[in-house]
Amino acid sequence: MIPKISPGFEDVLPVEYRELVQDGSYGRNLRIKDLGTFKESIEEHPLCAGCALSLSIRLIVASLPCPEDTIVVGTTGCNSILMPQLAIHNIHSLFGNQNAVASGLKRALKIRYPDKHKDVVVVAGDGGTADIGLSMTMHSWFRRENITTIMLDNEGYSNTGGQESSMTREGVVLYMAPLGKKYPKTRMFEIARESGCAYVAAVSPASPRRLEKMVRRAILVARAIGPTYVQIYCPCATNYKFSPSETLKRTKDDEQIREYMSSDAKELIERLGE
Amino acid sequence: MASAICSQKDYKVVPGPEAYLSPAAASMGIVLPEKGQGLIEGQIVSEKVAMEAIAKKLLGAKNPTFFPGPNVLWAVSEKAVAKAVALQEMVKAVPGMKIIPMPDYRPKYPMINPEVEINPNHPNLTIWHNEIDVCVFAGVHCHYANLALKIIRGGTDCYTIALCANPGHEDAMISLRDVHVEDIRRLTKVIERLREGSK
Numbered sequence: 001m002i003p004k005i006s007p008g009f010e011d012v013l014p015v016e017y018r019e020l021v022q023d024g025s026y027g028r029n030l031r032i033k034d035l036g037t038f039k040e041s042i043e044e045h046p047l048c049a050g051c052a053l054s055l056s057i058r059l060i061v062a063s064l065p066c067p068e069d070t071i072v073v074g075t076t077g078c079n080s081i082l083m084p085q086l087a088i089h090n091i092h093s094l095f096g097n098q099n100a101v102a103s104g105l106k107r108a109l110k111i112r113y114p115d116k117h118k119d120v121v122v123v124a125g126d127g128g129t130a131d132i133g134l135s136m137t138m139h140s141w142f143r144r145e146n147i148t149t150i151m152l153d154n155e156g157y158s159n160t161g162g163q164e165s166s167m168t169r170e171g172v173v174l175y176m177a178p179l180g181k182k183y184p185k186t187r188m189f190e191i192a193r194e195s196g197c198a199y200v201a202a203v204s205p206a207s208p209r210r211l212e213k214m215v216r217r218a219i220l221v222a223r224a225i226g227p228t229y230v231q232i233y234c235p236c237a238t239n240y241k242f243s244p245s246e247t248l249k250r251t252k253d254d255e256q257i258r259e260y261m262s263s264d265a266k267e268l269i270e271r272l273g274e
Numbered sequence: 275m276a277s278a279i280c281s282q283k284d285y286k287v288v289p290g291p292e293a294y295l296s297p298a299a300a301s302m303g304i305v306l307p308e309k310g311q312g313l314i315e316g317q318i319v320s321e322k323v324a325m326e327a328i329a330k331k332l333l334g335a336k337n338p339t340f341f342p343g344p345n346v347l348w349a350v351s352e353k354a355v356a357k358a359v360a361l362q363e364m365v366k367a368v369p370g371m372k373i374i375p376m377p378d379y380r381p382k383y384p385m386i387n388p389e390v391e392i393n394p395n396h397p398n399l400t401i402w403h404n405e406i407d408v409c410v411f412a413g414v415h416c417h418y419a420n421l422a423l424k425i426i427r428g429g430t431d432c433y434t435i436a437l438c439a440n441p442g443h444e445d446a447m448i449s450l451r452d453v454h455v456e457d458i459r460r461l462t463k464v465i466e467r468l469r470e471g472s473k
Contacts, residue, residue, distance in 0.1 A: 004349040006358035009342065012373045014390045046384040084380035092380075 002026045002068050016042045024087040025061070026068040032212040035062050042085040050244020052234035052251050053078055053125075053152050055205045060123060060150060060232075061086055063215040070119040070219075071109075073102040075133065077125035078159040078236075079152050096133030098122045099140035102147045110146075119219050122149040126167035127157050130186050134166075141195035144226040148218045151188065151229070154236040162239035174239055189258060192229035198265040199228040204255035206248050214259065217274050221265045228265075287316040287447050289431045296428035298420070299444035306441045306451070313442060313449040321450060328410075328435050328448050329465040333472065335408035335433075338371045340364075341392050343414030345439070347375055353455075354413075360458040361412055361437075367465040374400060379418050394422040398429040411446070412437040412453070420445050437461075 003021055005013055023039040030038055040061040047054040057079060064070050067088055074083045076095040083090045093101040102120045109118040122129075122137075129137050129151040137149060155172070157163040162175030166186040173180045192200045199221040201214035211232065218228035233255050237244045261269065285302035304316040312324025319327075332338045346358040365371045376392050386393050388403035394414070401409070409432055411419050416438065423434050423445035436446035437453040450457065 006347055006349045006355050008362045009347050009358060009373075009375065012342075012375050013347065013377055014375070014387065017377045044384060081383045084383060090380075 020087040024067075025064075026087070030062065032059060032062045032208050035059075040087055041082070045082045045085045047078060047082055048236075048238045048244070050237035050242075050247040051078070052205055052247050053154055053158075053236070054082055055247075056152055056211070056232045056234045057082055057086070057123070059205050059208050059211050060121075060215055061088060063212040064088070064119070064121070065216050065219055066117065066119060069117060070121060071105060073098045073105065073120060073122045073124075075124045075128040077128055077152075077157075078154070079123060079125055081159070083123075096128055096131075097136060098124050098128060098133055099145075099147070099149060100136045102149075103140050103143065103145045106145060106147050117223050119223065120147045121219060122147060124149075124151060125158075126151055126153045126155065126165045130166050130188050138191065138195050141192065141197055141227045141229070144196055146222050146224075146226060148215075148222040148228045148230070149192075150215065150218070151231045153188075153231055153233050154239075155185070155233075156236060156239050158236045158239050188229070188231055189260075192231075193260050195227075197227045197229045198222075198225040198262045199269075200231075200258075200260040201229070202231040202233070202256050202258040204233040204251045204257075206252035206255055207257060210257060213274070217261075217265075217269055220272060220274060221261070221268060224268055225262070225264050285316060287313075287427070287445065289433050289447065290427045291429050291431060292427050294428065296424055298424060304444040306444060307449070309452060312451065313444065313446070315447055316444070324448055324450055325461050325464045326468075328450070328461060329468045331408050331433055331435065331448065332368045332371065332410070332465060333469055335368075337404065337406050338368050338408045338410070339404065339406045340371060340373045340410045340412070341376055341397075341414070342373065342412060343376045343419070344378055345415065346413030347377055356455045357413065357458065360455045360462070364458055364462045364465065367462050367469065369469070372404075374404065376414060376422075379415075392422075394418040394425075397422040397426050401426055401430045401432045406432050408433045408435065410435045410437060411443075412458075416440055416443070419443055 019039050025038050072090040074080050075093050075098040102122045106120040153167050155168045164177035164181045168181045170184045171180045199218050203211045203214050218230045222228045287299050307318050311318050312321050314327050349355050374392050381395050388400040392400040434446045436443040436449040442449040442451035
């Protein structure tokens with residue numbers, strides 16, 4: 001539903017809420033090309049300069065097919081301190097629980113709104129998705145839950161000061177991994193595909209149009225067929241010790257764009273013209 | 275802990291600052307009122323008595339403030355809108371009463387602006403900043419109202435009033451239960467009557 005302010009309270013709400021209601025993306029069928037013409041988040045957010053993750057979140061919000069009927073489930077991580085700033089319903093779950101919370105939420109929404117699509121989208125970091133929440137992430141895929149999982153892969157635990165995650169590449173030295181990572185990056189793309197995701201994609205914010213297409217496809221397939229997974233590579237300038245101005249170049253240089261879809265998903269995507 | 279300050283038997287829900295971690299009033303033996311009743315500082319009284327006490331507190335306050343929550347700020351239903359209108363009438367009846375909204379419950383990063391909003395995770399910042407001595411909560415989901423009320427009692431000397439649509443709040447200094455549009459209008463009338471009587 002599109003939020004409206006109760007009459008008489010328009011002037012007492014903080015200005016950013018008024019702007020989110022007046023100029024937000026709800027019910028306007030906006031896309032990434034429209035970024036800058038609408039308000040998808042409050043201006044101030046506490047993420048670092050040059051944060052590829054914050055850019056990814058903006059792009060994700062601008063890519064949602066139906067933001068007014070979308071609930072984002074997040075979990076602990078850098079992304080969770082930006083979530084409260086978004087013009088979108090979101091739930092913060094205990095670290096690693098996001099796919100379990102999203103599963104229950106989606107099932108409840110199906111019962112409550114049988115004739116309406118309510119998109120449940122998990123947006124979490126690599127620690128929440130591939131380490132601490134891996135069991136819940138994979139089991140939601142095994143159960144064929146109709147949810148989209150988006151992993152913001154900054155290849156480390158960034159908001160806790162730079163520990164290695166399973167998504168950190170082998171050999172990488174971080175502030176709190178001084179000897180370097182001893183084993184390779186977890187192959188989440190393949191894990192998702194083999195766990196039953198109908199649509200799996202890997203992209204980065206350096207390719208915004210591709211990101212939009214993949215996020216939209218993932219959500220539309222999740223509605224109709226089953227679980228979907230999008231892995232967004234968004235390196236961390238702070239913990240990987242590169243200049244904020246280099247973020248996009250570095251992202252572009254290292255990004256891997258991949259896409260897998262089941263035959264059902266392919267048919268649906270073709271039918272929808274996505 | 276408050277249990278070291280006084281025994282459960284004579285525990286009163288009064289303005290603080292009470293303790294860094296003030297106890298939930300329910301854990302100190304304060305029980306919720308039945309239908310037609312209210313709570314004043316932990317004691318069960320009739321709704322009528324509670325309404326009179328609310329009116330006196332508001333009219334005697336230096337800086338009375340109303341904190342509307344999401345259930346009335348957002349026009350999610352006709353009922354919410356009607357309640358919002360009734361609450362604004364109540365605010366108008368109290369001279370100098372301000373409104374500071376609680377638009378949602380999400381933690382505010384990097385900082386909250388206490389001039390313009392209150393948040394249940396750190397309501398004391400808004401109370402301190404605006405020197406609020408009496409406040410009214412309405413339209414806040416119960417679990418968040420309890421959180422905010424406890425923090426306010428723990429860290430400030432603000433007198434809290436909860437107009438609850440459900441069973442009331444032990445953690446408020448005065449609480450009404452089952453408050454709907456007509457009840458708010460009755461409270462407004464009580465405020466107006468006392469205000470006129472004091473002239």
